[in-house]
Amino acid sequence: xxxxxxxxxxxxxxxxxxxxxxxxxxxxxxxxxxxxxxxxxxxxxxxxxxxxxxxxxxxxxxxxxxxxxxxxxxxxxxxxxxxxxxxxxxxxxxxxxxxxxxxxxxxxxxxxxxxxxxxxxxxxxxxxxxxxxxxxxxxxxxxxxxxxxxxxxxxxxxxxxxxxxxxxxxxx
Numbered sequence: 001x002x003x004x005x006x007x008x009x010x011x012x013x014x015x016x017x018x019x020x021x022x023x024x025x026x027x028x029x030x031x032x033x034x035x036x037x038x039x040x041x042x043x044x045x046x047x048x049x050x051x052x053x054x055x056x057x058x059x060x061x062x063x064x065x066x067x068x069x070x071x072x073x074x075x076x077x078x079x080x081x082x083x084x085x086x087x088x089x090x091x092x093x094x095x096x097x098x099x100x101x102x103x104x105x106x107x108x109x110x111x112x113x114x115x116x117x118x119x120x121x122x123x124x125x126x127x128x129x130x131x132x133x134x135x136x137x138x139x140x141x142x143x144x145x146x147x148x149x150x151x152x153x154x155x156x157x158x159x160x161x162x163x164x165x166x167x168x169x170x171x172x
Contacts, residue, residue, distance in 0.1 A: 002071070002110050004118075007060035012050055015060060018073050020044045022097035027157075030134065035158025057081035059118075063098070063111055071107055072098035074115055078122065083130070084153060084166065090126040091119045112145055120171050127171055130155065130164035142167050 007015055020040060028036055042048060052058045057079045063072040075095035077083065082092040093115055098107045119127045130153060131138045147167040155164040 001066050002107060002114065003064045003068075004061040004074075004114055005064060007053060007062060007073075009050065009053060011060075011062065012046060012053065014062070014070070015053070015073065016044060016046050016049055018062075018070065018097070018099070019049065019095075022072070022099060025100050026097070027132075031157050032160055035160045038158040039156070052081075055081055061118075063107070065102065065107065070099075071102040072096075072111060074111065076115065076118065078124075085126075085128060087126075089124060090128055090168075091122060091124040093119075093127060093129040096129075108141065109145070112141075116169070116171065125171055126168050128166060128168040130166055133163045133165050139165065139167075145169070 005011075023044060024040060052075075053060060057077060058081045059076045059078075061074050061076075062070055063074065065071045073095070074093065074097075077092040077094050079088060080086055082090065083094065085092070096108070096111060096115065098111065116127060128150075129142070129147070131142060132155070133152070147169045149165050150168050151166040152163050153166060155162045
């Protein structure tokens with residue numbers, strides 16, 4: 001059983017650390033080192049994350065396991081904080097990461113169910129996300145949970161233009 005903790009400014013150092021660690025572990029090997037370094041330095045800087053934490057439409061949550069160990073985090077965007085749709089009836093799951101040593105323990109599925117509950121509690125009709133087209137494991141994960149592709153958008157890692165699939169889930 002996992003537990004979510006809504007992040008605040010006090011959590012900034014830990015949020016910065018886990019954000020960098022999970023992203024680097026997941027994607028460093030698949031990207032140009034120079035472009036990747038530029039992206040990580042900006043996207044996961046304390047300054048950038050602090051600004052996002054201060055935005056009432058951006059919600060970060062730490063994920064703790066049954067032993068109260070930090071195992072991951074999520075980032076959810078509403079309203080104008082969304083990177084694409086920006087519809088009041090939708091919510092974006094921008095980041096969902098589980099630390100590598102805790103993967104394969106069904107935490108991701110449990111976490112996604114919690115995110116769906118959060119989105120429903122926010123009275124949203126659609127939960128959507130962007131997933132890299134070259135990440136078949138993640139695509140299959142979202143498809144297993146009912147997400148369907150509805151579009152694409154460009155995503156830049158430094159100067160490297162990549163393509164994310166936009167996938168959505170209709171909520172009750």
